[in-house]
Amino acid sequence: MPKKIIAVIGATGAQGSGLVRAIQNDRSGEFNARAVTRNVNSDKSNELAKLGAEVVAADIDDVESLKRAFEGAHAAYCATFYWAHMSPDREKVQAKNMAEAAKRVGLQHVIWSTLEDSRKWIPLSDNRMPTLMGHYKVPHFDAKGECDRYFIDAGVPVTFSRPAFFWENFIFFGMGPKKGSDGVLALTLPLGDTKLPGIASEDIGKCAYGVFKKGREYIGKTVGLAGEQLTGEQMAIAMSKALGTEVRYNRVTPEVFRGFGFPGAADLGNMFQFQADFEKDFLALRDPVVSSSLNPELQSFDQWLAQNAGRIPLG
Numbered sequence: 654m655p656k657k658i659i660a661v662i663g664a665t666g667a668q669g670s671g672l673v674r675a676i677q678n679d680r681s682g683e684f685n686a687r688a689v690t691r692n693v694n695s696d697k698s699n700e701l702a703k704l705g706a707e708v709v710a711a712d713i714d715d716v717e718s719l720k721r722a723f724e725g726a727h728a729a730y731c732a733t734f735y736w737a738h739m740s741p742d743r744e745k746v747q748a749k750n751m752a753e754a755a756k757r758v759g760l761q762h763v764i765w766s767t768l769e770d771s772r773k774w775i776p777l778s779d780n781r782m783p784t785l786m787g788h789y790k791v792p793h794f795d796a797k798g799e800c801d802r803y804f805i806d807a808g809v810p811v812t813f814s815r816p817a818f819f820w821e822n823f824i825f826f827g828m829g830p831k832k833g834s835d836g837v838l839a840l841t842l843p844l845g846d847t848k849l850p851g852i853a854s855e856d857i858g859k860c861a862y863g864v865f866k867k868g869r870e871y872i873g874k875t876v877g878l879a880g881e882q883l884t885g886e887q888m889a890i891a892m893s894k895a896l897g898t899e900v901r902y903n904r905v906t907p908e909v910f911r912g913f914g915f916p917g918a919a920d921l922g923n924m925f926q927f928q929a930d931f932e933k934d935f936l937a938l939r940d941p942v943v944s945s946s947l948n949p950e951l952q953s954f955d956q957w958l959a960q961n962a963g964r965i966p967l968g
């Protein structure tokens with residue numbers, strides 16, 4: 654029987670490449686990946702082709718290209734890439750394009766990689782944190798949450814996936830420990846004593862594959878993904894062990910974090926405050942037991958560090 658195609662948006666990126674690998678590594682599975690990229694000739698695209706994935710061109714800004722990329726597929730993994738442009742408006746257009754294309758070609762299952770609309774917990778009138786860009790508390794969360802409607806309104810059979818903090822942020826996003834004036838490495842986060850659900854980005858794709866394999870069971874449902882839930886202190890202790898040098902947890906207030914001044918600092922300061930203030934809801938949705946039921950290879954933070962500690966830049 655021919656394999657059913659899963660089109661993967663962002664296939665050369667963190668979430669998407671993990672899904673393509675999960676699909677292609679399951680040789681006897683019922684699916685084949687169609688990797689969607691803007692550049693079918695890049696090294697990353699070539700690597701996916703070598704795994705046996707079909708590689709096709711599309712841009713999520715261009716709905717017609719998405720319809721072509723989804724044509725003949727059974728399912729699609731849909732994601733947006735906020736940090737590439739930092740525009741909630743653009744993210745909304747891109748999500749709408751994917752919902753429209755999915756509906757038009759009649760996909761049987763879509764996973765929409767989304768996040769909470771924080772304004773359902775913290776209305777704009779709540780002054781515990783600043784309103785950003787005039788309409789948002791946590792722009793990169795709120796826009797995604799707002800976009801859930803597009804998939805529902807289009808009548809697309811959708812599963813909402815809400816990933817946790819990617820531990821790769823410690824490598825690529827400048828969030829790793831930095832040396833303080835005393836020469837000791839400090840992990841600076843505005844979490845107080847609350848737990849932050851985190852995940853290896855590779856596991857997001859593996860969990861998504863688990864959702865697709867379960868078929869209709871997850872349609873209409875929201876699934877949170879996490880490998881482990883840890884406090885700043887616990888993450889610093891784990892990093893100290895893995896790096897063989899002391900890492901201290903430097904707890905700062907969200908206000909201080911927002912003031913760090915790098916692009917997106919206010920958005921992330923609000924995000925951490927939102928997660929800390931509503932820790933119970935955040936942790937309840939992102940249950941590692943559920944994630945490991947979808948992906949038996951789910952990594953703990955220690956396991957992730959054993960593979961990746963050497964890649965964390967130590968400033």
Ligand SMILES: NC(=O)c1ccc[n+]([C@@H]2O[C@H](COP(=O)([O-])OP(=O)(O)OC[C@H]3O[C@@H](n4cnc5c(N)ncnc54)[C@H](OP(=O)(O)O)[C@@H]3O)[C@@H](O)[C@H]2O)c1
Binds near residue numbers: 665668695714737817
């Ligand atoms: N970091 C976290 O802790 C975290 C947690 C939860 C959610 N998120 C969300 O995850 C998203 C980022 O996902 P990621 O880390 O998997 O991304 P990523 O690794 O940065 O990968 C992005 C990929 O998307 C493709 N892409 C970018 N713009 C595109 C466009 N206009 N059309 C088609 N493809 C496009 C690029 O592929 P080509 O260049 O090959 O086209 C790129 O390889 C963000 O929206 C973020 O808010 C992040």
